[in-house]
Amino acid sequence: MAEQVDVVVIGLGVGGEEASGRLAEAGLNVVGLEPRLVGGECPYYGCIPSKMMIRAANLIAETRRVDGLAGTATITPDWAPVAQRIRDEATDNWNDQVAVDRLVKKGVTFVREHGVLTGPRTVRAGDREFEASRGIVVATGTVPFVPPIEGLAGTPFWTNQDAIRAETLPASLIVLGGGAIGVELTQVFARFGVAVTVIEGAERILALEEPESGDLARATLEKDGVTVHTGVHATKVAHDGGEFTVTLDDGNTAQGEKLLVATGRRVDLARLGLDQAGLDPAVRRIEVDEHVRAADGVWAVGDVTGVGAFTHTAMYQANVAVHDILGTPDAPLASYHAMPRVTFLDPEIGAVGLTEKQAREQGLKVATGSSQIPYSSRGFIHKAGNEGFIKLVVDSDRGVLVGATSAGPTGGEVLGALAVAVHAGVPVNSLQQVIYAYPTFHRAIGDALKQL
Ligand SMILES: Cc1cc2nc3c(=O)[nH]c(=O)nc-3n(C[C@H](O)[C@H](O)[C@H](O)COP(=O)(O)OP(=O)(O)OC[C@H]3O[C@@H](n4cnc5c(N)ncnc54)[C@H](O)[C@@H]3O)c2cc1C
Numbered sequence: 001m002a003e004q005v006d007v008v009v010i011g012l013g014v015g016g017e018e019a020s021g022r023l024a025e026a027g028l029n030v031v032g033l034e035p036r037l038v039g040g041e042c043p044y045y046g047c048i049p050s051k052m053m054i055r056a057a058n059l060i061a062e063t064r065r066v067d068g069l070a071g072t073a074t075i076t077p078d079w080a081p082v083a084q085r086i087r088d089e090a091t092d093n094w095n096d097q098v099a100v101d102r103l104v105k106k107g108v109t110f111v112r113e114h115g116v117l118t119g120p121r122t123v124r125a126g127d128r129e130f131e132a133s134r135g136i137v138v139a140t141g142t143v144p145f146v147p148p149i150e151g152l153a154g155t156p157f158w159t160n161q162d163a164i165r166a167e168t169l170p171a172s173l174i175v176l177g178g179g180a181i182g183v184e185l186t187q188v189f190a191r192f193g194v195a196v197t198v199i200e201g202a203e204r205i206l207a208l209e210e211p212e213s214g215d216l217a218r219a220t221l222e223k224d225g226v227t228v229h230t231g232v233h234a235t236k237v238a239h240d241g242g243e244f245t246v247t248l249d250d251g252n253t254a255q256g257e258k259l260l261v262a263t264g265r266r267v268d269l270a271r272l273g274l275d276q277a278g279l280d281p282a283v284r285r286i287e288v289d290e291h292v293r294a295a296d297g298v299w300a301v302g303d304v305t306g307v308g309a310f311t312h313t314a315m316y317q318a319n320v321a322v323h324d325i326l327g328t329p330d331a332p333l334a335s336y337h338a339m340p341r342v343t344f345l346d347p348e349i350g351a352v353g354l355t356e357k358q359a360r361e362q363g364l365k366v367a368t369g370s371s372q373i374p375y376s377s378r379g380f381i382h383k384a385g386n387e388g389f390i391k392l393v394v395d396s397d398r399g400v401l402v403g404a405t406s407a408g409p410t411g412g413e414v415l416g417a418l419a420v421a422v423h424a425g426v427p428v429n430s431l432q433q434v435i436y437a438y439p440t441f442h443r444a445i446g447d448a449l450k451q452l
């Protein structure tokens, strides 16, 4: 007999944890299913441990900038405190008891099982079955996409999970894929002395961002001693027990003690039973409407929806789902026109909304303005490590920003102002009247606006 509940949440990563906890706190009878770690990818293998690694790597780089600005400094990089901090402070050695307790305290019935839809409102979890009167929230995230390259399957390649777990570092590393995961981890390992080679199939790394961002990221990594191949594909991977050899379609080869595959993510819906809820199990993402509804009585949140694979997106969609399920009057509707993202390189590369190319492809009449951080007063003062730029993308017909990039020492923080402008459609002539404090990095926004 199916147990009667209000809501079943399948997958308790960032999105599912937020949705289930909030719904339970609102008084609903909520079951949360998670076979692995409550919290998902972000706290255990993603955002948090990777940003701890980045913090450490940036300290090394910043120490190396002391010479000539503040005296002399030497640093001997040591991975041990980073690996230890990831175990002690980020992941509790990959133990989620604290997260489980927090969720249960909010009133969620936690079941450590894989969930399978068995009908429009029913979910099987191990030997239990639940019938959800209000509905089901699918928050099952993604898994690494491993491309079908000859020889790759069966080799001991790393995914992000292995990279985050590393207790010792290899002498050399090949990184397949120059997206967010690839470039962030590349810079970390390079700054700790690993000889890193990046292989990216697209013409630039950070291929979906402005070309200026990819060029800056490449220059930055090369300054850290990284070898970057772009516009080339791996055709073959071999592992001889000690070393990987990757053959490229331009005839070159790359060698490394480890190989990190960071070629994107994919949904893993094969065993979810989506067809039982009237959804196509072969989809590459679960499409949702502005209420994040996927079907009658089914909501989907987070990476599984394919709308920007970010923790902030999962939280945002969870909030929309919670209000819709609770029937809140004037519930918020999902809109992604001001999607922010920050690649935590040094310099940080933040962006919001459309790139110039995307805006043109949408048929907008586009104007752009840009400024260079090193030529701003604050950039001049900062000196070593001051690389970066602001780029604004304007819909000239409406006179509003539709996209922007902010790269620099605090590029992700400066992005906040631009995200507000794109989100709220603040008129450009109003942005031009803002008093930008002197001498801040964000004052470079004012310089870029002068070009419009
Ligand atoms: C290295 C790395 C760095 C990142 N850095 C950032 C960053 O700095 N900022 C940022 O915003 N984002 C970052 N991300 C992305 C971020 O981690 C994801 O966007 C976020 O985790 C998505 O949350 P989610 O809830 O959709 O999915 P997930 O966190 O993937 O959680 C999904 C959960 O569902 C479970 N599940 C799957 N199938 C079932 C089933 N059938 N039944 C029950 N449970 C199931 C899984 O076990 C998993 O725990 C990073 C990702 C990586 C890999």
Ligand SMILES: NC(=O)c1ccc[n+]([C@@H]2O[C@H](COP(=O)([O-])OP(=O)(O)OC[C@H]3O[C@@H](n4cnc5c(N)ncnc54)[C@H](O)[C@@H]3O)[C@@H](O)[C@H]2O)c1
Pocket (backbone or CB within 6 Å): 147, 176, 177, 178, 179, 180, 181, 182, 184, 199, 200, 201, 202, 205, 206, 207, 232, 233, 234, 262, 263, 264, 265, 308, 309, 310, 341, 342, 343, 344
């Ligand atoms: N700072 C952040 O917010 C952050 C950090 C890390 C990850 N993430 C999220 O995680 C997601 C996954 O990250 P990711 O870096 O794996 O994916 P991605 O989609 O960002 O980048 C994958 C890259 O691999 C390349 N690629 C694919 N197949 C290839 C092949 N066979 N050979 C060479 N290159 C190939 C693609 O062209 C692409 O540039 C991102 O989309 C992002 O949303 C976010």
